[in-house]
Amino acid sequence: MATRARIPQLTPEQFDELGRELDALRRELADDLGEQDAAYIRRILALQQRFEFAGRALLWAGWFPPAWLAGTAALSISKILDNMEVGHNVMHGQYDWMGDPALNSKMFEWDTVCPSEQWRHTHNYVHHTYTNILGKDRDIGYGLLRMVDNQRWRPYYLGNPVYAFVLMIAFEWGVMLHDLEFDRILSGRRKWSDTKALRRRMWEKGGKQALKDYVLFPLLSGPGAIATLTGNAVANLVRNLWAFSIIFCGHFPDGVADFTEEECEDETRGHWYYRQMLGSANIDGGKLFHIIAGNLSFQIEHHLFPDIPARRYQQIAPRVREISERYGLTYTTGPLGRQVGKVWRKIFRLALPPRHRSPFGTARRGRPLSGVRRVAA
Amino acid sequence: MVLNSSLARAGWRRARKVLTSRAVTALTVPHGVDRYLGLINPLWSVNEVRAVVTDVAHHTPSTVTLTLRPNGNWRGAQAGQHVRLRVDVDGVLRTRCFSVACSAHRADGLIEITAKVNPAGTVSGHLKRTARPGLVVGLSQAEGNFVLPAAVPEHVLLISGGSGVTPVMSILRTLVDRRHTGRITFLHYTAGPGDVVYRDELAATHPGVTVVYPRQHGRFSREQLLRFVPDYAEALSYCCGPPSLMDAVTSLWRAEGIGDRLRVERFTTQGLVPQAGDAVGEVRFTRSGVSARGDGRTLLDQAEAAGLRPDFGCRMGVCHTCTSVKSSGSVRNVLTGTITAEPGEQIQLCVTAPCGDVELDI
Known part of the structure; x- marks a missing residue:
């Protein structure tokens, strides 16, 4: 594989040293956790609850256009905070040490249709353990899209941009269906009947969420039911667009490396860290942006230490960057607009077979993996 | 006073009926109604017993006596029973048992507990130093068989x-x-x-x-x-x-x-933490009723060796699939070397080894 050799190969000693260095950083963070982190997440939780309350209250009067706008905006923010800075991070176990059932990874349920326990399996285990290993990390294209060059092209992928667009619009439903592994069912590697328990839970959770947002709250508004219904639907849509964009910028912009199963056999801790660093990308932005992004804009730091409270990522980012530069590993980052642009260009480019000269970028063959720098001499 | 509080209780029962109805439950999916009640008043909850500290007394240099007003979910205590009290200590919710010291017939419905400051402990010292009227704590219902019989002998x-x-x-x-x-x-x-x-x-x-x-x-x-x-x-x-x-x-x-x-x-106080690497003691898997000698391996390995099949994922401390409740005992995180002895804490079985006797809720 032409691009493979371009990923900087560290020596076994370097891998060990990298592992030790990052383990030490992890220990330092873990030892420092305490009151501030607890106060932070409780503050975010209180903020989310207030946005939710305000959003529902304003949409109750949603027939009045300014109330509809403000209510929809507040409910969108509530759902984004609930799913990302609270939900995603809590379910990673970032706050398990607080001993609070409301912030416990196994007990938390989020305001989206995907049942939390199914998401924890696909995300915490499959994606975070096997990050960017083609054939193991099911988040590469979600069994739906072609997101890396090394995925073999099929005519089906001509629809890549269309699938991606539909996934973006209906992102929460896509996340919900992820654990079914449709592609494996279609190819006969998984039996439909094996997914019965999963489907029952999806039906339950999805049904409850839809009932709340699309039936009960609209009914409560009486004559203003339609305004409440559209407000709730738009809030869910805004959250879908935002979550999709942030998440796709975490692993799919140019410069992010993917790996083969052979490369990761009997992997050392150092190699695992190395793969996490090369397989993730950050998004630049201000303080508020990082909160609204659930700090997933520090995807590299998050992948190194997925169960360390996300508010710490910003604090260690300069040190992680220094470490990656010292080892000659690319630290991919960029502003949101540019990263989103790169992701969509890639979605279009990979719709076409590899030899085709794409109008969206240079042909892939023989091009060095742009994000990987050589070890400084 | 008694009349007032029984009226309040009847009102609370009616309110709770509404708050736990199917309609309200469906509207508050997925977080539940408590989350929103807590926004209005931290004492309010449809199921949990919570209490506010109304008085703090320091009768001796090494004790602190708290008077608590529990919410409407409290079902009262018999003389001699204890409660598990949950309090936030520097961001971590910690739970300890305290005997109820007041009369079972206290007219104002308040309860009293006295904490003895344990020099090695976290909670009693924290209460002694920081407890003030207005502090909200979590409580269990009263528990224990150290009670009077129906007919008390002479x-x-x-x-x-x-x-x-x-x-x-x-x-x-x-x-x-x-x-x-x-x-x-x-x-x-x-x-x-x-x-x-x-x-x-x-x-x-x-x-x-x-x-x-x-x-x-x-x-x-x-x-x-x-x-x-x-x-x-x-x-x-x-x-x-x-x-x-x-x-x-x-x-x-x-x-x-x-x-x-x-x-x-019997009161149990937190014992001394054994040194790291002590492969002595017994690991008890309380839910399965199985025990094993601690052999220094991780708790996930030991549970599997004992024939249990706990959930697991990455086996490297990343995914938290194997996270379980450790009811008691000291454990060491093999990644960080940190030793903890907090009862009821959440631990990752795949990267935690026992130090001495440990009880796991699996």
Whole structure:
């Protein structure tokens, strides 16, 4: 594989040293956790609850256009905070040490249709353990899209941009269906009947969420039911667009490396860290942006230490960057607009077979993996 | 006052019926109604018992006595029972058992607990230093069998040592409130007179109550007991205190074949944390009823070796699939080397090894 050799190969000693260095950083963070982190997440939780309350209250009067706008905006923010800075991070176990059932990874349920326990399996285990290993990390294209060059092209992928667009619009439903592994069912590697328990839970959770947002709250508004219904639907849509964009910028912009199963056999801790660093990308932005992004804009730091409270990522980012530069590993980052642009260009480019000269970028063959720098001499 | 509080209780029951209805539950999916009630008042909850501290007293230098007003979910305590109290200590919710010290017939519905400051402990010291009126804590319902029978015999003997005075005090206060017509003898062992939390109250005389501080006459012994309570064998006896006192009392009562006339309440305090790498002790998997000798491997490996099949994912401390509740004991995180002994804490089985005896809820 032409691009493979371009990923900087560290020596076994370097891998060990990298592992030790990052383990030490992890220990330092873990030892420092305490009151501030607890106060932070409780503050975010209180903020989310207030946005939710305000959003529902304003949409109750949603027939009045300014109330509809403000209510929809507040409910969108509530759902984004609930799913990302609270939900995603809590379910990673970032706050398990607080001993609070409301912030416990196994007990938390989020305001989206995907049942939390199914998401924890696909995300915490499959994606975070096997990050960017083609054939193991099911988040590469979600069994739906072609997101890396090394995925073999099929005519089906001509629809890549269309699938991606539909996934973006209906992102929460896509996340919900992820654990079914449709592609494996279609190819006969998984039996439909094996997914019965999963489907029952999806039906339950999805049904409850839809009932709340699309039936009960609209009914409560009486004559203003339609305004409440559209407000709730738009809030869910805004959250879908935002979550999709942030998440796709975490692993799919140019410069992010993917790996083969052979490369990761009997992997050392150092190699695992190395793969996490090369397989993730950050998004630049201000303080508020990082909160609204659930700090997933520090995807590299998050992948190194997925169960360390996300508010710490910003604090260690300069040190992680220094470490990656010292080892000659690319630290991919960029502003949101540019990263989103790169992701969509890639979605279009990979719709076409590899030899085709794409109008969206240079042909892939023989091009060095742009994000990987050589070890400084 | 009593009328008011029973009216309030009836009102709360009606409110709870609405709040736990299917419609409200469906509207508050997925977080539940408590999350929103808490926004209005931190004491409000449809199921949980929460309480607000109304008074803080420092009767001795090493204790703190809290008066608590529980919310409407509290079902009351019998004399001698204890509660698990949950309090935020520097961002971490920690749970400890405390005996309810007040009378079961307290008219204002408040409850009282006394915490003895354990030098190695986290919670008691925190309460002593920081507890102020207005602090909200979580409570369990009252628990324990250290209680009075339906028909109380004529003579009740209470033996306590140190902070073991609290449940015994609750029994004494309850009997006094009930105008118990028989005798009550109270033997309290203490290091010094300044150390008795309820000294002033115990000094007030009640008909039929005899309070003795036998420590000046040496440790507990049969001879000493005979001197102060010659007819102890006929009494219904209650004992709570340090292990040495309780062991001495229990063996005497057993030896004389009157073990059925003795009720005991054992406090457990956090023991010393063994050194890292101590592969001694026993791992008990309480839900499965299986035990294994600790062999220094991770708890996930040991659980599997014992024939259990706990959930797991990455086996490297990343995914938290194997996270479980450790009910008691000290454990070491093999990645960080950190040793913790917090009861009820969440641990990742795949990267945690036992240090001494450990109880796991799997």
